[in-house]
Amino acid sequence: MFDPTQAYDRMLLIRRFEEAVEKLFSEGRIMGTAHTCIGQEATAVGVAAALQPQDALTSTHRGHGHFLARGADPGRLMAELFGRATGYSRGRGGSQMMMEPALGFYGTNGITGASVAFAAGLALQAQLAGTDRVVVAFFGDGASSQGVIHESLNLAALWKLPLIAVCESNGYAMSTPASCGVSVDSVATRAVAYGITGATVDGNDPRAVHDAIAALADRGRKGGGPALLECRTYRLSGHSRGDRREYRTRDEEQAAWRQEPLTRIEQALTAAGTLDAAALERHRAAAERRVAEAIAFAEASPMPDEDTVAEGVFA
Amino acid sequence: MFDPTQAYDRMLLIRRFEEAVEKLFSEGRIMGTAHTCIGQEATAVGVAAALQPQDALTSTHRGHGHFLARGADPGRLMAELFGRATGYSRGRGGSQMMMEPALGFYGTNGITGASVAFAAGLALQAQLAGTDRVVVAFFGDGASSQGVIHESLNLAALWKLPLIAVCESNGYAMSTPASCGVSVDSVATRAVAYGITGATVDGNDPRAVHDAIAALADRGRKGGGPALLECRTYRLSGHSRGDRREYRTRDEEQAAWRQEPLTRIEQALTAAGTLDAAALERHRAAAERRVAEAIAFAEASPMPDEDTVAEGVFA
Amino acid sequence: MSPLTTTQILRETLAAELRRDPAVFLMGEDIGAYGGSFGVTRGLIDEFGATRIRNTPISEPGFVGAAIGAAVAGARPVVEIMFMDFITLAVDQLVNMAAKLAYVYNQSCPLVIRTPMGGGRGYGATHSQCLERLFFGVPGIRIVAPATGADASALLQSAIRDPNPVLLLEHKLLYPLRWELDAVPTPPVPLGQARIARRGSDLTVIAWSWCAFEAERAAAQLAAEEIEAEVIDLRSLNPLDIETLAASARKTRRVLIVEEGPRTGGIAAEIGSQLHERVFGDLEFPVQRLAMPDCPVPSARSLEAAVMPGAEVIAAAARDLATRV
Amino acid sequence: MSPLTTTQILRETLAAELRRDPAVFLMGEDIGAYGGSFGVTRGLIDEFGATRIRNTPISEPGFVGAAIGAAVAGARPVVEIMFMDFITLAVDQLVNMAAKLAYVYNQSCPLVIRTPMGGGRGYGATHSQCLERLFFGVPGIRIVAPATGADASALLQSAIRDPNPVLLLEHKLLYPLRWELDAVPTPPVPLGQARIARRGSDLTVIAWSWCAFEAERAAAQLAAEEIEAEVIDLRSLNPLDIETLAASARKTRRVLIVEEGPRTGGIAAEIGSQLHERVFGDLEFPVQRLAMPDCPVPSARSLEAAVMPGAEVIAAAARDLATRV
Numbered sequence A, B: 001m002f003d004p005t006q007a008y009d010r011m012l013l014i015r016r017f018e019e020a021v022e023k024l025f026s027e028g029r030i031m032g033t034a035h036t037c038i039g040q041e042a043t044a045v046g047v048a049a050a051l052q053p054q055d056a057l058t059s060t061h062r063g064h065g066h067f068l069a070r071g072a073d074p075g076r077l078m079a080e081l082f083g084r085a086t087g088y089s090r091g092r093g094g095s096q097m098m099m100e101p102a103l104g105f106y107g108t109n110g111i112t113g114a115s116v117a118f119a120a121g122l123a124l125q126a127q128l129a130g131t132d133r134v135v136v137a138f139f140g141d142g143a144s145s146q147g148v149i150h151e152s153l154n155l156a157a158l159w160k161l162p163l164i165a166v167c168e169s170n171g172y173a174m175s176t177p178a179s180c181g182v183s184v185d186s187v188a189t190r191a192v193a194y195g196i197t198g199a200t201v202d203g204n205d206p207r208a209v210h211d212a213i214a215a216l217a218d219r220g221r222k223g224g225g226p227a228l229l230e231c232r233t234y235r236l237s238g239h240s241r242g243d244r245r246e247y248r249t250r251d252e253e254q255a256a257w258r259q260e261p262l263t264r265i266e267q268a269l270t271a272a273g274t275l276d277a278a279a280l281e282r283h284r285a286a287a288e289r290r291v292a293e294a295i296a297f298a299e300a301s302p303m304p305d306e307d308t309v310a311e312g313v314f315a
Numbered sequence C, D: 001m002s003p004l005t006t007t008q009i010l011r012e013t014l015a016a017e018l019r020r021d022p023a024v025f026l027m028g029e030d031i032g033a034y035g036g037s038f039g040v041t042r043g044l045i046d047e048f049g050a051t052r053i054r055n056t057p058i059s060e061p062g063f064v065g066a067a068i069g070a071a072v073a074g075a076r077p078v079v080e081i082m083f084m085d086f087i088t089l090a091v092d093q094l095v096n097m098a099a100k101l102a103y104v105y106n107q108s109c110p111l112v113i114r115t116p117m118g119g120g121r122g123y124g125a126t127h128s129q130c131l132e133r134l135f136f137g138v139p140g141i142r143i144v145a146p147a148t149g150a151d152a153s154a155l156l157q158s159a160i161r162d163p164n165p166v167l168l169l170e171h172k173l174l175y176p177l178r179w180e181l182d183a184v185p186t187p188p189v190p191l192g193q194a195r196i197a198r199r200g201s202d203l204t205v206i207a208w209s210w211c212a213f214e215a216e217r218a219a220a221q222l223a224a225e226e227i228e229a230e231v232i233d234l235r236s237l238n239p240l241d242i243e244t245l246a247a248s249a250r251k252t253r254r255v256l257i258v259e260e261g262p263r264t265g266g267i268a269a270e271i272g273s274q275l276h277e278r279v280f281g282d283l284e285f286p287v288q289r290l291a292m293p294d295c296p297v298p299s300a301r302s303l304e305a306a307v308m309p310g311a312e313v314i315a316a317a318a319r320d321l322a323t324r325v
């Protein structure tokens, strides 16, 4: 069952986490690169809410939200961004390379599109092993142009794999509007090319996302094969730090802010009488606290050992 | 205009050429590898008949027919198979690597699917240069699973390139029936995924192929963008030499022989009164003569110079 | 046992591994009824079925990526890439994912990629390459290359049981060769141990895969001329058994490395550099490399033969080095 | 002229080439309004429009393949691969098509692939690699790697005007560096000529790209200690100017090669082997290699710094070699 308050908490945590990441970058406290998902929290949370513990999720370069929604410890995630030994990849991976199978989280991934093939393999193994695991693979509208996604969907369809490919259509691939990268209006249309189920949902509505995934996962568990779900949303943040956002107008962004999922769920929760203004404040404060603790944990964590930097190349 | 007698001559030449190739392999007179196109002559000839001299064609591993249809000299083609200096690639390429831009023929290609991206580039240059060239890219049902074809069609659709991708659906990719390699009933369906025109024709009817290509080429020249045409045919030969054809029945092959394009066009030509039995014999004898001459030319040709084998790596 | 071809040995070893470990499965293009382009998997589908002998669509990036995912999830996929030349389509998957899994993500990836490589069949420039060099400089990928029937079985087993991505190079010219073996599968050998194929004191000839086979033939010729070549078959390129190579180099003081592949930028360069770094003072001459010219593999048999480093040219180069003053 | 960054120099050179030859056009991901991930093409779309400064979808195999086709048809495409790590997706196109066009098909392919490479920015294992080794052993692909602002302009021009596929390596750490130049574009230099960055007699340090820049810094440090290092910046990896390297090695008798990239299987191995083959008798010590350990590039700045071969470690290695007895 979809629990809106829980979804709200997760979305809040993600939002605060991502805001903190942007601030930490601008202050020079963390280095490297990261892609934040402000505005897209509902897809992450809606998908994760519909999954069972045994299910698997693969993510993208923009993966903090997916990972947090799936249950990541914000402290260890933050520690990875700080390059600390306590990070999910012991400081070796950074934002784009974290994995925690114990949480059914099979990786952020710096190679656009690559994780969908990997996810197909997870689904294949789930099928071979006779488990009822379902695998969800996130990818972006921009990633939909990668051939490997075509290959993976074709393969999944032929083999009836329990794979749900979820396109986060956030309007852009870096600076490229979907209209310049995707030759159809909706990525979901491409389900036809594989004879699989395709659907589009409001990606800013966590319940809609949850319900769509729950139904498709149920089908997948019963051997119904793969599906393609498109979640329409908007990337409110820049692509990554340093993005001047010259490829779109502030007006467009303002309009998108009026649709943004966090305000929407807050309004829904108040309208339904679930949470009042004071309760909202308490939830917000809790999220802030968790993020502050995550930063504190990360900063207090030891640096990785330089002497062993070359170790562990092989399992 | 489609000239059935001319089409017949080309188809005959291709058939006799390919039969000769199979015989030469089995006699050990040529080595290496080749994929013959017996049963598929009508697609090659139908496509080529619809093209203008300035147009470009890219081919596959199964390219002798495409090349002959586009006007290749059978002698030089055969010489390449014999590994002679007079071959189209001076003995360096073999069956899968021959190109002759002077004939608008941009290559047989040993990498399944790769030529479609190459063809998109030819089409891009045609567009950039403002010519009215149209580019046809052959590929197989098996090749349709390659991601690069997805990428190329997406790109061609976005950029409105004058590219016609022609799928020779001959039922198999090596031993893999299309039903195990292609997740939809018809590759043409995938046109929907790019918002482009898609169509299916009887690939054993050269006139149907010609008419479809002529119309799409006309559209392409006028800036109408790419298209995807599927030609349904059957590969009567084995995939390559050494193919035991254990993946299909002799019954199935017999049924396919009853649909094969050469007999069909002979019947049509006699039915229409264009050629009588004696005329058919003359045409057949002429084709046989040309192939015999091609073999003689190849065998009389010098071997390539071994001393210069390492030269010409750079232009 | 009557002599078996390398193809048969590989097949029986695959069958044994499939029987031994239910996590093992095979995937690749036309490996089912067709048995793969070179027939290695022929017949396996009858015993193990289409689920474990899994034909893939022609989608190298996709199915290699999927195999990596399956391996991380606990399977032991053995993938066939029909010709090594086609592995170029899956370099991203292998370099950016498979090779990084242990180091960055702390995951094991028990994946085997088997692939026929090399020239000698007149297949032309995109069906004849030895491309181990694409992966040799990428940490995280093991590379093994049997030159004998026994090693084909031994290394295949070790590769399948290893928790890492392993590239197993099968030379096309080795497939039809027949080997007398007591039993198949043979005992596995640890990855990373070179094989001293022949003892000798006049020079060391280092090679792998088909070239190692040819080097042994060359050494036999040379023995008739009273030149005693020590032939070392690497068997494993990563890890590289540099100790064995260095010990031999110290003894013979003359080293020839033979490589099928263009001279520039090959594996021989690395081995040569490591040997110079270790035994410089013991060498009478710099390490010599015998490789192919820096050009693609031409298809005409005459041209191809002119670039392949077979026993004759190996013998000539070895003779030259052994008798140099 | 006031000093320009490497980024600006590359941009102005691209602009000049676009003006000079209408067949030149650029393609790549987000090279238009965004100006590419590192801003090299920023603003070019204003002068040349979206047809010649062509944003592509995220389809490396597809658009590299298309660029090859366009080049064969007469265009001169200059492709940006956003990070060199992503060139792994287009290895088939480059190795099996671009590299074979002249030799097999007798076609020229005037294609340039520009790509930012290397570490030092904390981007992690799939955004920091130096992967020239993937192409160095493949005949038919030229590779150039500027280490200075002048060479960035010179080599880019030469690459664009060359009738062959050329890989132009742009190191991320060089982009922001500023250079005093008389004019941009600078005069082109022929591909295949190394640059003697500094004369010296105590040892030869060979490097390229960012490491060459660091080697010059290291040499300046060493000069203060009265160690005179001759620094050679390769500029071109294929063709390789082995004559210049060998001449220097003969003179100094001690050679250090510096490479950003894992030690095993890199370019340094080939250079070392060629030098040993040519000047073995003149060397006092075997050619030394300073490279990265055989592991992926970690993302944490502290770890990354520990593996990158910057001026300090170059100086230490050079000092060690120069003073060895």
Ligand SMILES: Cc1ncc(C[n+]2csc(CCOP(=O)(O)OP(=O)(O)O)c2C)c(N)n1
Residues within 6 Å of the ligand: A035, A061, A062, A110, A111, A112, A139, A140, A141, A142, A143, A144, A168, A170, A172, A173, A174, A235, A239, D029, D058, D060, D082, D086, D089
């Ligand atoms: C193979 C590859 N090509 C290019 C990139 C660079 N890149 C990273 S994210 C990105 C845009 C992705 O767009 P989309 O898939 O829509 O995801 P979004 O960023 O919108 O979440 C690009 C081009 C990459 N990481 N990998």
Ligand SMILES: Cc1ncc(C[n+]2csc(CCOP(=O)(O)OP(=O)(O)O)c2C)c(N)n1
Residues within 6 Å of the ligand: B035, B061, B062, B110, B111, B112, B139, B140, B141, B142, B143, B144, B168, B170, B172, B173, B174, B235, B239, C029, C058, C060, C082, C086, C089
């Ligand atoms: C990248 C790549 N993968 C695999 C092959 C091996 N191969 C050559 S042809 C072929 C089957 C192609 O089937 P299809 O596209 O239907 O063409 P057809 O042979 O039926 O004409 C295969 C698998 C190849 N040449 N290139």
Ligand SMILES: [Mg+2]
Residues within 6 Å of the ligand: A140, A141, A142, A168, A169, A170, A171, A172, A173, A174
């Ligand atoms: Mg997007």
Ligand SMILES: [Mg+2]
Residues within 6 Å of the ligand: B140, B141, B142, B168, B169, B170, B171, B172, B173, B174
């Ligand atoms: Mg077919």
